[in-house]
Amino acid sequence: QVQLVQSGAEVKKPGASVKVSCKASGYTFTNHDIDWVRQAPGQGPEWMGWMNPDSGNTASAQKFRGRLTMTRDTSITTAYMELSSLTSEDTAVYYCAKVAQPRGDNYFDPWGQGTLVIVSS
């Protein structure tokens, strides 16, 4: 079955960076875009950015530009999200999500299980 499995929880200090991995299986990795979405405690989801795993092209929300890097390793069907210059406001669960249709509109099915990132001194 189609599955996205993310790396484990992280605790980081303010100013540090975090890198989250997302291992895809059950479908052709390069045919579907991968997006990253985060969810702060008690809040709705917040879209961060998008990556085409075939070309490596990316685009991100304005608020994350300059500190969000999305990459992939097609040989191991894994996507990565790195967020730098962390502050306490970056404490959230981070999700990777597969765009449902090949090169289709950006609604997501399925999502990874989520990675909790805590930023604390």
Next chain:
Amino acid sequence: EKVMTQSPGTLSVSPGESATLSCRASESVSIKLAWYRQRPGQAPRLLIYDASTRATGIPARFSGSGSGTEFTLTINSLQSEDFAVYYCQQYNSWPLTFGGGTKVEIK
């Protein structure tokens, strides 16, 4: 960016009854609207896309309607697994945006 507003914030419903959830967009998103269900401690799961199309494996008790700025998700005969938080998401334009959610709780 397009702001998505969901109402009500919380809906109290008895098992077996129906629930109607609303989502309003600050500007038209055509039919580029998805609904997700999120159970505690889990990732969101796609229910509806293109405003009214059920995703694969989603039972017929879930239905979506609307276009432009006003959308509705109706859940008939609520089951135990349906007591959760529901989010709408627009994908008409960048940045993608989500609503703040409606929590459906047991009455």
